[in-house]
Amino acid sequence: MRATSQLLVHDQLLLITLFLLSVQTTAASGARDRFEKGQNLTDGDTLVSPDGSFTLGFFSPGASTKRYLGIWFSVSNDTVCWVANRDQPLPDKSGMLVFDDLSSLVLVDGSRRTVWSPNFMAASAAVVQLLDSGNLVVHNGSSSAALWQSFDHPTDTLLPDMKLGKDLWTGAEWQLTAWRSADDPSPGDYRRTLETKGLPDIVLWQGDVKRYRTGPWNGLYFNGVPEVTAYADKYTLRATTSPWEVTYGYTAKPGAPLTRVVVNYTGDVERLMWDAGTRAWKPLFKGPRDQCDTYARCGPFGLCDPEAASSGFCGCVVGFSRPAAAGTPSQSAQEVNDTAADGCRRDAALDCAGGATTDGFAVVRRVKLPDTQNASVDMNVTLEGCRARCFADCSCRAYAAADIRGGGDGTGCVMWADAIVDLRLVDRGQDLYLRLSKSEFDDQKEFPTLLVVAPVASGVIVLLVVSLIWWRRKRRIIGAIPQNPAMAVPSVNLSIIKDVTGNFSESNIIGQGGFSIIYKGLLPEGRMIAVKRLKQSALTTKGKKDFGREVEVMAGLRHGNLVRLLAYCNEGKERILIYEHMQNKSLNVYIFGIPKLRALLSWTRRLELLHGIAHGVAYLHGGSGESVIHRDIKPGNILLDDEWKPKIADFGTAKLFVVDQAGPDQTIVVSPGYAAPEYARRGDMTLKCDVYSFGVVLLETISGERNGGLHRLLSHAWELWEQNRTMELLDTAVVPLAKSEPELLSELKRCIQIGLLCVQETPCERPTMSTVVAMLTSTASQIDRPRRPVLDSGGVVQPSNSSHGLETDLLSPTTIDLT
Numbered sequence: 001m002r003a004t005s006q007l008l009v010h011d012q013l014l015l016i017t018l019f020l021l022s023v024q025t026t027a028a029s030g031a032r033d034r035f036e037k038g039q040n041l042t043d044g045d046t047l048v049s050p051d052g053s054f055t056l057g058f059f060s061p062g063a064s065t066k067r068y069l070g071i072w073f074s075v076s077n078d079t080v081c082w083v084a085n086r087d088q089p090l091p092d093k094s095g096m097l098v099f100d101d102l103s104s105l106v107l108v109d110g111s112r113r114t115v116w117s118p119n120f121m122a123a124s125a126a127v128v129q130l131l132d133s134g135n136l137v138v139h140n141g142s143s144s145a146a147l148w149q150s151f152d153h154p155t156d157t158l159l160p161d162m163k164l165g166k167d168l169w170t171g172a173e174w175q176l177t178a179w180r181s182a183d184d185p186s187p188g189d190y191r192r193t194l195e196t197k198g199l200p201d202i203v204l205w206q207g208d209v210k211r212y213r214t215g216p217w218n219g220l221y222f223n224g225v226p227e228v229t230a231y232a233d234k235y236t237l238r239a240t241t242s243p244w245e246v247t248y249g250y251t252a253k254p255g256a257p258l259t260r261v262v263v264n265y266t267g268d269v270e271r272l273m274w275d276a277g278t279r280a281w282k283p284l285f286k287g288p289r290d291q292c293d294t295y296a297r298c299g300p301f302g303l304c305d306p307e308a309a310s311s312g313f314c315g316c317v318v319g320f321s322r323p324a325a326a327g328t329p330s331q332s333a334q335e336v337n338d339t340a341a342d343g344c345r346r347d348a349a350l351d352c353a354g355g356a357t358t359d360g361f362a363v364v365r366r367v368k369l370p371d372t373q374n375a376s377v378d379m380n381v382t383l384e385g386c387r388a389r390c391f392a393d394c395s396c397r398a399y400a401a402a403d404i405r406g407g408g409d410g411t412g413c414v415m416w417a418d419a420i421v422d423l424r425l426v427d428r429g430q431d432l433y434l435r436l437s438k439s440e441f442d443d444q445k446e447f448p449t450l451l452v453v454a455p456v457a458s459g460v461i462v463l464l465v466v467s468l469i470w471w472r473r474k475r476r477i478i479g480a481i482p483q484n485p486a487m488a489v490p491s492v493n494l495s496i497i498k499d500v501t502g503n504f505s506e507s508n509i510i511g512q513g514g515f516s517i518i519y520k521g522l523l524p525e526g527r528m529i530a531v532k533r534l535k536q537s538a539l540t541t542k543g544k545k546d547f548g549r550e551v552e553v554m555a556g557l558r559h560g561n562l563v564r565l566l567a568y569c570n571e572g573k574e575r576i577l578i579y580e581h582m583q584n585k586s587l588n589v590y591i592f593g594i595p596k597l598r599a600l601l602s603w604t605r606r607l608e609l610l611h612g613i614a615h616g617v618a619y620l621h622g623g624s625g626e627s628v629i630h631r632d633i634k635p636g637n638i639l640l641d642d643e644w645k646p647k648i649a650d651f652g653t654a655k656l657f658v659v660d661q662a663g664p665d666q667t668i669v670v671s672p673g674y675a676a677p678e679y680a681r682r683g684d685m686t687l688k689c690d691v692y693s694f695g696v697v698l699l700e701t702i703s704g705e706r707n708g709g710l711h712r713l714l715s716h717a718w719e720l721w722e723q724n725r726t727m728e729l730l731d732t733a734v735v736p737l738a739k740s741e742p743e744l745l746s747e748l749k750r751c752i753q754i755g756l757l758c759v760q761e762t763p764c765e766r767p768t769m770s771t772v773v774a775m776l777t778s779t780a781s782q783i784d785r786p787r788r789p790v791l792d793s794g795g796v797v798q799p800s801n802s803s804h805g806l807e808t809d810l811l812s813p814t815t816i817d818l819t
């Protein structure tokens with residue numbers, strides 16, 4: 001540490017705190033919070049902050065016997081938040097922290113050799129003191145300015161009032177560095193820094209490689225982590241950009257529980273909150289959350305969709321496509337992977353030279369904005385002004401608002417001149433405006449020619465309506481023989497679909513993923529339909545070929561709890577599915593939503609939803625006479641109609657995106673959190689995998705908590721169930737108005753037990769879906785006692801030896817025997 005460090009900006013807050021503390025005497029407990037020149041702290045001795053929250057002393061981490069000087073949370077003495085001598089451990093307990101005659105603070109070993117010493121200007125009246133914030137400060141007697149403070153030298157933990165970033169005067173940088181292992185606090189591979197070029201953005205590094213970004217600061221929070229809004233009432237985030245510093249930090253509101261952000265030696269970044277009730281740390285956030293958080297996962301101009309596990313997550317932004325999608329069948333998995341990393345290519349060249357251009361902008365909705373490291377930022381311009389600037393500058397590839405505090409579309413301007421990297425879809429994400437060739441827009445403008453021949457067009461619509469009516473009648477007749485679905489769903493012309501969706505008008509988009517865009521469409525009779533347009537760039541060659549066959553299978557499946565396929569289009573390069581339109585979006589919107597949305601689902605409604613979903617899955621599993629594995633049951637695939645009746649969507653489409661080739665290195669990816677362990681480990685896909693996913697959906701619907709890649713919810717639910725504390729699992733937004741407490745409690749307990757049975761480790765211990773339906777509907781039926789669920793990280797599947805199992809599992813026909 002250089003002597004100039006005293007120039008580091010000192011918060012006024014710190015001055016006030018110090019002043020108050022110097023007036024106050026040391027803690028009532030008798031433990032001291034400070035010592036002065038000539039005094040010392042030996043191993044076994046501690047300093048305790050005045051309110052008792054933090055303790056400074058000597059410790060041995062994990063299994064190690066080496067001694068370190070550090071600060072820990074007094075309530076949780078194995079949670080160390082700062083270490084002085086990270087890479088100079090003491091061999092034994094003979095170490096001592098002492099203020100020597102030269103007024104410097106030194107940590108010495110048994111033979112009085114200096115092991116560690118903070119660098120500050122010697123002061124005659126120097127005092128070292130541990131504050132309530134967990135900050136160890138050295139100051140000069142009653143003088144308020146700190147000569148040195150541990151908050152300027154973070155290790156792996158960020159506490160309230162600390163900061164990350166750069167001091168632009170001294171060039172000093174505050175960053176977090178993970179421990180090497182649980183037993184070794186020396187600096188490990190992972191670092192977390194504030195990217196200060198472009199917009200502030202927190203980056204997790206492994207060595208010199210970027211691993212994960214939070215997304216740029218948008219005035220309120222980091223754009224890729226909207227989860228913070230859930231705890232904004234307790235902890236306030238702030239980013240500071242001034243001529244002196246670019247920093248990020250957070251503060252805790254008075255009375256908020258203890259909290260910390262830590263970079264684990266495993267490469268995870270976690271925010272935790274101390275739960276005084278259970279005396280344990282409760283995770284509030286953990287990143288990277290999923291595959292899409294992996295930095296630049298889909299390459300330049302790629303778009304990662306975390307909901308699209310079956311297709312390997314990667315698609316392209318509009319106007320770009322991935323060469324692999326049109327790849328030849330002989331392409332190896334290796335090549336597919338390499339191309340994926342290379343990203344996407346522009347479909348039509350831009351036209352911009354000497355200030356004249358015919359290009360336009362397309363909007364990519366709800367994303368974590370790309371890396372802004374090389375982007376230019378101007379906060380003093382409106383979004384309209386930003387658009388004009390980007391338009392006039394041929395090197396500008398995309399732009400977005402830099403500040404969303406004012407609401408609306410935001411203000412400020414960030415412009416990208418090179419590749420767009422690390423783009424993903426995120427709940428409540430921001431809009432990115434992408435420069436594209438005029439021809440990308442012309443394509444959609446061919447539509448007006450249809451309007452010119454309006455009589456013809458409406459004639460065609462009449463035909464569509466007639467065919468729908470015809471089909472509905474016919475369905476009634478053939479309803480009894482669903483095994484023969486071949487003729488059940490009409491194929492409609494692309495021109496009709498263009499007509500009812502306003503030529504795929506942006507204003508009609510109701511949903512979007514990496515692999516499809518869903519539009520609402522209005523039939524002349526006033527009925528709404530949902531038009532799912534599969535992205536050509538995401539479909540595999542086999543997927544395109546199999547489309548017709550899959551449609552037939554889907555059409556044969558009809559049940560009140562399945563979304564009904566009304567028609568499809570298989571014309572040229574287009575693959576489109578037309579479904580009934582669902583008023584109330586999907587289950588995830590409510591169970592993981594803001595309290596107001598959660599409260600819409602009462603306990604009774606949640607129970608009804610689960611009954612409906614169970615019936616739907618049971619039907620897929622055999623009720624139709626055929627047996628179909630859904631493969632991707634999750635709340636996002638459970639749609640809700642205007643009467644809150646659940647309808648399962650996307651059965652059968654997952655396979656259209658599965659990579660064709662099963663090479664030796666093939667990687668299959670599954671939705672973390674919902675994948676059964678045997679599928680995650682070996683790729684074994686059976687009906688029992690759906691049962692597992694259903695169990696997760698059940699527990700999520702009750703608790704309002706995501707299971708996530710760590711399957712933490714499962715063990716949490718098991719523990720509460722086992723300890724007869726089931727009420728604690730119920731989402732607090734549920735107001736049990738209609739039911740008496742004991743009745744609700746017994747329903748809740750039974751329901752959780754069923755959910756836990758569904759997520760048993762061994763497939764044969766899980767009930768079949770028809771048994772689940774029976775257990776849910778009749779309280780008379782006996783339920784087995786579940787065993788503790790086994791934790792599994794899910795995520796990427798790496799088959800152990802040959803690809804044989806995979807090939808048969810993933811590429812088998814939709815229908816399998818019920819054995």
Ligand SMILES: *[C@@H]1O[C@H](CO)[C@@H](O)[C@H](O)[C@H]1NC(C)=O
Pocket residue numbers: 038039040041098
């Ligand atoms: C440490 O402090 C104690 C009392 O505060 C004193 O008795 C002892 O001599 C000191 N040790 C050294 C090595 O300064």
Ligand SMILES: *[C@@H]1O[C@H](CO)[C@@H](O)[C@H](O)[C@H]1NC(C)=O
Pocket residue numbers: 059077078
């Ligand atoms: C930490 O706390 C536990 C109990 O809370 C106690 O048994 C243990 O001795 C403490 N360890 C240290 C190093 O103070």
Ligand SMILES: *[C@@H]1O[C@H](CO)[C@@H](O)[C@H](O)[C@H]1NC(C)=O
Pocket residue numbers: 121122123124125140141143
């Ligand atoms: C520390 O305080 C003393 C008197 O209180 C003063 O003489 C001395 O200059 C101060 N030293 C520094 C480095 O501030």
Ligand SMILES: *[C@@H]1O[C@H](CO)[C@@H](O)[C@H](O)[C@H]1NC(C)=O
Pocket residue numbers: 262263264265266
């Ligand atoms: C790091 O993660 C491991 C495994 O999840 C956990 O046991 C450990 O407590 C974590 N360490 C920190 C410093 O959070």
Ligand SMILES: *[C@@H]1O[C@H](CO)[C@@H](O)[C@H](O)[C@H]1NC(C)=O
Pocket residue numbers: 371372373374418419421
């Ligand atoms: C920014 O530019 C540098 C130098 O050209 C390059 O190495 C880096 O990859 C770029 N970063 C991004 C996110 O494009």
Ligand SMILES: *[C@@H]1O[C@H](CO)[C@@H](O)[C@H](O)[C@H]1NC(C)=O
Pocket residue numbers: 380
């Ligand atoms: C911001 O823009 C306004 C008007 O466009 C101008 O008057 C003002 O000086 C600008 N401020 C900065 C800091 O550039």
Ligand SMILES: *[C@@H]1O[C@H](CO)[C@@H](O)[C@H](O)[C@H]1NC(C)=O
Pocket residue numbers: 333334337338341665666667
């Ligand atoms: C695919 O790429 C990732 C990262 O670029 C790499 O870790 C992985 O081993 C590659 N897989 C194959 C099959 O080449």
